[in-house]
Amino acid sequence: MSANAVADASFLIDWVKYSRSKLLFKLFEVVFISESVLAELRSEKTLTWVAQGLEEGRLAVLPEFPDASREALQLVSRSRRLPVRAVDYPEAYCMVIGRELGYTVLTENGGALAVRDYDPAFAGVEVLRALDVLYRLWRLGHLESFKEGLKLYEHETKRLYTARDLAKYGDAL
Amino acid sequence: MSGIDEGKLREWVERLREAREIRRKYANWEFIKSQPPKLRVALEYFVETGDFRTAAAMAEMGVDEFVDLARYRAGIPLVY
Numbered sequence: 064m065s066a067n068a069v070a071d072a073s074f075l076i077d078w079v080k081y082s083r084s085k086l087l088f089k090l091f092e093v094v095f096i097s098e099s100v101l102a103e104l105r106s107e108k109t110l111t112w113v114a115q116g117l118e119e120g121r122l123a124v125l126p127e128f129p130d131a132s133r134e135a136l137q138l139v140s141r142s143r144r145l146p147v148r149a150v151d152y153p154e155a156y157c158m159v160i161g162r163e164l165g166y167t168v169l170t171e172n173g174g175a176l177a178v179r180d181y182d183p184a185f186a187g188v189e190v191l192r193a194l195d196v197l198y199r200l201w202r203l204g205h206l207e208s209f210k211e212g213l214k215l216y217e218h219e220t221k222r223l224y225t226a227r228d229l230a231k232y233g234d235a236l
Numbered sequence: 237m238s239g240i241d242e243g244k245l246r247e248w249v250e251r252l253r254e255a256r257e258i259r260r261k262y263a264n265w266e267f268i269k270s271q272p273p274k275l276r277v278a279l280e281y282f283v284e285t286g287d288f289r290t291a292a293a294m295a296e297m298g299v300d301e302f303v304d305l306a307r308y309r310a311g312i313p314l315v316y
Contacts, residue, residue, distance in 0.1 A: 072289075072299050072300070073288070075300075076299065076300040076303050076304075077314065103289070103292075103298065103299045103300075104298060104299070104300050105297070105298025105299075105300060105301050106298060106300040106301050106304060108300075109300045145240070145245060146245070146249060147245055147248050147249050147252065148248075148252055148285070148286065148287070148316075151289055153289075171314065171316065172316070173248070173251070173252055173255065173286055173316030176248075176316065177244075177245075177248035177251075177252075180241065180244040180247070180248060181240055181241045181242075181244040181245040181248060182239070182240060182241075183239050183240075183241065184239070220307075220314070221307035221308065221313055221314055222313075222314045222315075223258060223262075223313035223314060223315050224315075225251075225254060225255070225258070225315065227251065227254070
């Protein structure tokens with residue numbers, strides 16, 4: 064797993080609601096937030112969590128790199144021609160950064176998750192949802208129980224994982 | 237389009253359809269229908285698409301503010 068990750072808004076706005084949100088930094092040295100994602104956040108709780116992370120050096124703001132930005136826009140354009148939910152620019156930028164810099168992408172966004180699966184250009188990007196983060200935390204001994212950890216996360220964030228999502232962790236649940 | 241994995245693409249079309257059904261089923265429609273037009277349409281759009289960014293823009297809210305309202309007050313589960 065990469066020491067660095069880049070998180071999009073769909074991941075952050077859930078994760079900050081989780082009472083054990085600081086556990087994220089057991090997995091990653093630094094979690095980057097792009098300028099475009101940062102600009103979308105407005106609620107006090109989310110911004111306070113981000114501000115604390117920045118102060119502690121666990122979060123960092125990722126600038127807009129022109130080449131990555133251009134490629135992200137191309138990805139947005141390509142995805143809009145397909146019969147599936149398109150990728151928006153902030154998620155597309157995270158995917159390009161994930162591929163170019165080898166960062167893990169943290170997202171719950173259906174468009175971004177789909178791209179990783181159907182577009183071979185992004186097949187090598189490690190994309191994790193909170194479900195996957197919780198599983199890894201449990202495997203490393205930071206959570207006592209994956210099942211209970213996931214239950215708490217779903218309760219606190221109202222994120223709902225489908226049977227299809229959970230199938231890959233069937234033995235652990 | 238070249239290089240696209242058509243099988244995976246179809247699988248995601250189905251996954252996102254299932255997600256829409258879940259949002260429709262659990263949404264608090266009484267709450268949604270009682271909202272002023274701008275917010276009501278934004279919540280309905282979010283139920284149908286899961287696209288919180290456009291929905292938030294419709295409601296003239298930050299994405300985190302909109303999602304908080306959608307999940308905690310309108311009862312819309314977050315699925316993809």
